[in-house]
Amino acid sequence: MKHLVAVIAAMLIAFTARAQLGIMAGVTTSLNEVESSSLSVKDITQYHVGIAYKFLIGGCAIQPGIQYNIKGEVLEDGDYSAMFKTGFVEVPVQAQIGFRVSGFRPYIFAEPYLGFAFSNETTESTAEESVTNWDTVRDRLEFGLGFGAGIDLYKHLQLSAKYVFNSKPIYYNDTIQNYDITQQKSAGIMVTAAIFF
Secondary structure, three states: OHHHHHHHHHHHHHHHHOEEEEEEEEEEEEEEEOOEEOOEEEEOEEEEEEEEEEEEEOOEEEEEEEEEEEEEEEEEEOOEEEEEEEEEEEEEEEEEEEOOEOOEEEEEEEEEEEEEEEEEEEEEOOOOOOEOOHHHEOOOEEEEEEEEEEEEEOOOEEEEEEEEEEOOOOEOHHHOOOOOEEOOEEEEEEEEEEEEO
């Protein structure tokens, strides 16, 4: 039994020794598709920031993290417009498959994530200032999946890009000016740079 405990402890120490903590930041472009609408729906580009913990296993890795990610959209109809920006605290877990080439490690990955809406800002052209209106948000809890590719450069710098999609729409857009939007899909493209220590 003592030998088994010693082996497990040695494996955990070796596994932890190959782990790195990192900080990350990047841009998020929201891609909101609608089946039918009586007004124009436009995408917006915002940002995300967070931390990640990378566990290397050969050329592959598991990389959980936590990030603040802002998503949104703009509705337009003539002189009227409304911009929605919702900030989510998200917990992604990235599973990477890659290989080492000299000081580089290119990889592809899949990333399920779970998030909770922490902030929500609505700005209408008919109002003088932005307001917090949770009536426009379908559900503050979100979950989804991302797919992408990235590269580690000399163990400390990481660049990646991914396509992500929520399991459900973010907004109840028909509550704004009684416009009817059906079958909305919420997705996005995220480009991220990270530094690991």
